[in-house]
Amino acid sequence: MASEGEIAVVHFTGRIAEGEDAGEPFDTSDVDVALDEGIYHDNRDYRPLEFRVGGGEVVDGLDEAVRGMTVGEERTVRVDPDAAFGEHDDGKVVEISRDELEERSDVTAEQGELVGSETGETGWITEVGDDTVTVDFNHELAGVSVEFDVKLLDAYEDE
Structure with missing residues (x-):
C-alpha cells in the first residue's frame, strides 16, 4: 500500500476531463498508450513514473490518488484545477x-x-x-480539470 514518504511506481495516463477536448490524453508513462493515442514523442523515455508520496514531485491530485492504493490496483481519478495544474492566472x-x-x-x-x-x-x-x-506564462492546462488513469506497480521505502 502506498503511503506518505514511500516511493510510488505507477503507470499513468492523464486526460482532459471536460469540454470539447474531454477524453483527450495529454500525457502518459506507457509507450503503448502513447502510440495508440497518437501522443508518442521520440525524445521521451516512456517508463513507469517514480515519486515520493507527499514529496510534492507530482501534481497534488495524482499524489493523493495513490495514497492507500495496493500494488496492482488501478483507478481513475478526476482532479480539479487547484490540485492539478492550477487555476488560470x-x-x-x-x-x-x-x-x-x-x-x-x-x-x-x-x-x-x-x-x-x-x-x-x-x-x-x-x-x-x-x-x-x-x-x-500559465501552464498550458491551467484552469482545466483532468483525469488520471493510475496503476500502482510498486510502493517501497527508500532507505
Whole structure:
C-alpha cells in the first residue's frame, strides 16, 4: 500500500476531463498508450513514473490518488484545477513590444512559439499584433480539470 514518504511506481495516463477536448490524453508513462493515442514523442523515455508520496514531485491530485492504493490496483481519478495544474492566472498573461521580444531572443513572434522570460519561466505566444505580442506564462492546462488513469506497480521505502 502506498503511503506518505514511500516511493510510488505507477503507470499513468492523464486526460482532459471536460469540454470539447474531454477524453483527450495529454500525457502518459506507457509507450503503448502513447502510440495508440497518437501522443508518442521520440525524445521521451516512456517508463513507469517514480515519486515520493507527499514529496510534492507530482501534481497534488495524482499524489493523493495513490495514497492507500495496493500494488496492482488501478483507478481513475478526476482532479480539479487547484490540485492539478492550477487555476488560470490573468496576471501571467503579458503583452510586450514585438520589437523588444525579437531583439532579446531568437523568437520570430509567431503564435504558438515558446518564449523564455528573464526570470526563467516559459510561456507561449497567444496573440501577435503589428506592435505587440501577448505571451501566456500559465501552464498550458491551467484552469482545466483532468483525469488520471493510475496503476500502482510498486510502493517501497527508500532507505
